[in-house]
Amino acid sequence: MNSAKILIVDDEPNNFDVIEAQLLEEKYELSYASSGIKALQRLPLFKPDVILLDVMMPGMDGVEVCQKIKSDPQWSHIPIVAVTALNSKQDMARCLEGGADDFISKPASSIELRARIRSMLRIKQQYDTLQQQRDTLADILxxxxxxxxxxxxxxxxxxxxxxxxxxxxxxxxxxxxxxxxxxxxxxxxxxxxxxxxxxxxxxxxxxGNLILTQKTIDFGQFSEQTVFDFETIATQKKIRLISEVPSTQKQVNLDPNLFRRVLDNLLSNAIKFSPHNSVVRFRVEYPEQESIQVRIYISDQGPGVSKELQNVIFKKYAVGTVVEGIEQIGLGLAFCKMIVETHGGQIFVEDHPPKGATFILEI
The missing domain is CATH 1.10.287 (Helix Hairpins)
Known part of the structure; x- marks a missing residue:
């Protein structure tokens, strides 16, 4: 087993000699930095398990060094023991607020110093174990x-x-x-x-390997064809499918195959979840703002989506209101969200009073 690594940061070399003598029996691997800047430079080379950090140093003091280390995700897990000659509670609180995990007052006895370091090493070992388990789980997933x-x-x-x-x-x-x-x-x-x-x-x-095959299409014609293909399905379920598409031409650049599957998913859901003798509405708008080319509304009169589910329904394997006799896997809406966002757009759902839901797409 490798020896634990201790980085000692102190502007007084004599203090390093004292600490080295106190820790001699522990067989730790020690490294010394004479300033805060040198300590930060030493981190990627030495990769310590614990840092003993003097608070009162010229230039960058120990609290500032501590804050910089703890603000860096790469090093924030390393336990820091603030070593200080200050005795006031305000000064000790300042060290802890700066991110120190523990502190010890000068002059420190060898018994106390060794105990503090052992305590910090236990914390570091727990972190390393959890990190290893997390990495293993990530590999399995x-x-x-x-x-x-x-x-x-x-x-x-x-x-x-x-x-x-x-x-x-x-x-x-x-x-x-x-x-x-x-x-x-x-x-x-x-x-x-x-x-x-x-x-x-x-x-x-x-x-990140999907490449969109984008084309410039007449979105009105594209929308009308999509709705037309669902009219027979809607009629079989005695649902009135209404199309509200502007007659003006609108050229939009998108991947027609993937975006058609998005509209197919949403229209299929709207029809599937709507009761007999109800209405499903497909509406298209061409907003004036430059950031949005097309806005699409697909409204149904089904069970709707609760406020709580509106925030999670687009996640993979999440389902909305469970309806008996209707297959719900929880992939369709996640697929829609991914495709729409890949086109630089967004998709969300709102209530459709008095009953139902409206899915809104913007690209």
Whole structure:
């Protein structure tokens, strides 16, 4: 086991000699800095486990040195014992407020000095143990995430085979009941394919490897086509889907494939969570401010999103109001948030009186 490293900061070399003699039996590795500036320069080279810091030094005093060390995340965990000849409670309080973990008065006995250092070393050891556990957990989580991404990627081929076989079966002369069952298999296959694609895109986003394929499109035409594709689904559920898109042309630069999946997710949710004989509204605005090209409102008359959930609903695997009979995984909105923010926009949710929720996108 390596010896503990003690950095002694004192403008008087004789004091270092005294401390060195007091700690001789402890077999510590000692290093000396004659000023606060030299102590700060010594940190990355020596990497101490404990710092014995004289308070009364010319130029940069010990309290200022302590504040600089504790304000640096790289060194803030190192315990500091302030060594001072000051006896007033105000001076001792000043040392502790500056970030010192303990203090000792001059002249210090060897018994007290060794006890203080041992106490600080226990604190440092606890920190090191926790840090090691945290690093190990981070490695495990990273490995699990990488394995999940590999599995999701490998799922694409069997899903494609299922869809291909399902489409071929639809062309056979099957009974009406069998045709319905095959169609259900195909629908579930496309749903599974969409989920795996979303997971892969999210993985690329989180790793910083996703590259947007942006194009300049007519956003009005883009929006109308999106709503049109959902009209049949809305009609089947007896939901009135209203589109309010300005007739004026608006050229917007975005990744049409990814942004279409965002709108598909939000419209699908709005229809899925709305009751029969209700209204889902899709509205587009072109604000005058330069920072926002397009603002989109998607409103439903479903159970809504509580104030508490509005702050967390866009996190991965978070779900809103649990509705019986409706599948809720908690990936769709997280995917939407990532894509919108990658486009430099934002997404949030508000209440839609008297009932329901409105999801708002700005890009």
């Amino acid at each position: 990273r490995l699990r995430e990488e394995m999940s991404h590999m599995i999701v990627h490998d799922l694409r081929n069997p899903i494609a085979c299922i869809l291909f076989a399902g489409e071929l079966l639809k062309e056979d002369s099957l009974s009406e009941l069998s045709q319905k069952k095959v169609q259900r298999i195909v629908n579930c296959g496309y749903r599974l394919q969409s989920l795996t694609n979303d997971l892969l895109v999210m993985a690329k986003l989180e790793s």
